[in-house]
Amino acid sequence: MVTERVARVQRVLEQVMDPELPFLTVTELGMIRGCSELEDGTIEILLTPTYSGCPATDAIQEDIEAALSPMETRFKIRVVHAPTWTTDWISDAAREKMRQNGIAPPEGSSADKAFLLGKAQEVPCPRCNGKDTKLVSPFGSTACKAHYQCNACAEPFDHFKCF
Amino acid sequence: MAKLGHEWILRLGDDALVLAQRLSEWCSHGPALEEDIALSNIALDLLGQARALLTLAGEREGQGRDEDALAYFRTDREFSNALLVEVPNGHFGDTIVRQMLFDQFALLRYEALAGQSAEPEVAAIAAKAVKEVRYHAAHSAQWVVRLGDGTDESHNKVQESLNVLWPYTQELFEDDAVSQACAAAGVLPLNASYHARWKEQVLAILEEATLNCPETSALLTGGREGKHTEHLSYLLAEMQVLQRTYPGAKW
Ligand SMILES: [Zn+2]
Numbered sequence: 001m002v003t004e005r006v007a008r009v010q011r012v013l014e015q016v017m018d019p020e021l022p023f024l025t026v027t028e029l030g031m032i033r034g035c036s037e038l039e040d041g042t043i044e045i046l047l048t049p050t051y052s053g054c055p056a057t058d059a060i061q062e063d064i065e066a067a068l069s070p071m072e073t074r075f076k077i078r079v080v081h082a083p084t085w086t087t088d089w090i091s092d093a094a095r096e097k098m099r100q101n102g103i104a105p106p107e108g109s110s111a112d113k114a115f116l117l118g119k120a121q122e123v124p125c126p127r128c129n130g131k132d133t134k135l136v137s138p139f140g141s142t143a144c145k146a147h148y149q150c151n152a153c154a155e156p157f158d159h160f161k162c163f
Numbered sequence: 164m165a166k167l168g169h170e171w172i173l174r175l176g177d178d179a180l181v182l183a184q185r186l187s188e189w190c191s192h193g194p195a196l197e198e199d200i201a202l203s204n205i206a207l208d209l210l211g212q213a214r215a216l217l218t219l220a221g222e223r224e225g226q227g228r229d230e231d232a233l234a235y236f237r238t239d240r241e242f243s244n245a246l247l248v249e250v251p252n253g254h255f256g257d258t259i260v261r262q263m264l265f266d267q268f269a270l271l272r273y274e275a276l277a278g279q280s281a282e283p284e285v286a287a288i289a290a291k292a293v294k295e296v297r298y299h300a301a302h303s304a305q306w307v308v309r310l311g312d313g314t315d316e317s318h319n320k321v322q323e324s325l326n327v328l329w330p331y332t333q334e335l336f337e338d339d340a341v342s343q344a345c346a347a348a349g350v351l352p353l354n355a356s357y358h359a360r361w362k363e364q365v366l367a368i369l370e371e372a373t374l375n376c377p378e379t380s381a382l383l384t385g386g387r388e389g390k391h392t393e394h395l396s397y398l399l400a401e402m403q404v405l406q407r408t409y410p411g412a413k414w
Contacts, residue, residue: 052291053211081215082287084294137197138302139204147197163294 005073009043010035012067019059020142023101026060030089033080043075048085051143051163087163099126104148104159123159125150169223170243170341171351172285173233174387175272176216177244180234181395182265183209184402185252194255201302202258208295215288235406239396240389247331249386249395253324256310256317260324263303267364268335270296271357281350304368311372322374330381336361337384 002010013035014027026032026047034046045064049057061077068075087106095105104123124131130152138161140147145158186206193199217230247265252258273296276282276289310317336358338346346353369376385391405412 049211051208051211052215052288052295053207053209055207080287081291082283084287084290137201138298139197139201141200143204143207147200161298 003037006035006037006043008071009045009068009073009075012071013045013064016060016063016067019056019063020144021098021101021103023097024094026064028091028094028097030085030091031060041074043073045075045077046080047077048080050085054143085163087160090160098160102126102155102157103145104157106160106162121162123148125153125155126157127155128153168341168344169220171345172216172220172223174243174245174341175276176213176220176233177242178248178265178269179209179216180213181242181244181398182248183207183213184398185248185250186258186262188252189258198255205262205299205302208292208299212288212292212295219284219288231406235403236410239391239399242391242395242399243387243389244391244395245331245334246383246386246392247328247335249392249398250328250331251394254320256321257324257328259303259306259310260321261328262299263307263368264328264332264365265335266296266300266303267361267368268332268357270300271360272354275352275357279350307368307374308372311369311374318373321372325369325374326377326379329377330379330383333382334384334386337387339387341387 010027013032014025016026018024018026018029018031021029029050031048031050032045033048034044036044038044047057047061047064057079061079064077090106098105104126107121107123121135122131123133123135125133125148128150130150132151133148134151136147136149136156138146140158144160144163146161147156148159149156183206186202186209189199189202190206191199193202213234214230217233221228221230221233247261250257250261270293273289273292277286277293279286279289307321310321312318336354338353338355342351342354345351366376
């Protein structure tokens with residue numbers, strides 16, 4: 001049941017930004033997996049990490065704690081691993097924001113694992129929208145991104161990996 | 164329902180932790196910026212897997228040890244990683260061959276664990292790890308092919324890497340009382356059950372890389388029971404020094 005207290009916490013969570021993608025909220029990225037009131041009145045927030053080793057997970061917990069502290073509501077954050085986070089949970093609006101910020105969003109769903117099967121994946125350039133781009137390295141500036149370059153406009157850019 | 168003993172989860176965690184520490188030694192020493200970043204990112208993924216696995220192993224053990232207690236306050240004899248992951252980095256080709264041999268194994272092991280409905284906590288960690296290790300495996304396989312099927316010099320160097328590392332691979336597929344008990348309880352397959360599939364995949368990569376599979380009966384083993392090479396002691400000395408000197412230090 002979404003009580004008034006839960007709804008208030010959810011509204012605050014919708015304002016917590018991802019430290020590595022500071023134009024997206026942790027809610028838009030699909031990292032908040034639940035928010036409910038326990039029997040003793042504590043609000044429990046379920047958080048799932050994007051990648052196992054994502055160093056931002058600790059920072060995000062601290063940011064959530066800082067954002068909720070003025071509310072004087074008893075809460076706890078529980079990190080959950082199942083079901084496994086997937087880029088499929090990133091909303092279309094969030095994908096558009098990535099594009100506007102020079103990051104090529106994950107294309108399609110994690111079901112078509114073109115790259116994982118060794119096939120080149122089409123990743124349009126976020127600057128000129130050209131489709132002639134090349135993979136520079138499957139490991140980019142953070143664990144969740146690959147490094148691409150546009151053959152048309154020469155822009156080097158990050159691609160949020162399909163995961 | 165039977166639960167995996169903490170020893171088995173610790174083995175998974177120790178494999179990931181020790182290899183993460185090894186790979187992180189490449190940070191700022193990579194042969195090219197992209198590879199420096201790649202090896203560091205792979206180290207980070209492995210460290211994340213290790214943290215989740217060591218935390219779970221500590222909970223199952225029930226002695227109040229958390230991930231830090233297990234990582235920083237055990238001696239070499241208490242580590243249960245396979246010897247392969249503690250082998251020093253050597254040159255880039257040595258590191259990449261070691262990584263390919265391990266990635267192909269780790270992928271099969273995590274895929275098997277990800278499907279274990281009897282072990283939802285391990286399955287959840289494994290399901291995430293599968294996605295990460297697929298990227299690692301694609302990367303290491305591509306590099307083995309590129310170096311093996313490259314110049315004469317690169318070919319000869321990685322063939323030598325393979326000859327040196329091959330005797331360490333048999334240990335990955337050994338079973339003992341711990342893994343046999345888990346298999347008997349139906350929570351995971353025997354390590355030996357991955358061997359044929361692993362060899363098939365590795366041979367396919369080696370063929371494309373024009374490398375020869377070493378013919379050797381040499382067998383290096385003992386890691387699972389805490390009998391390590393001296394290399395692990397040096398690795399742990401560096402990894403543990405701060406917490407050993409200032410126990411509980413935080414920053
Ligand atoms: Zn472009």
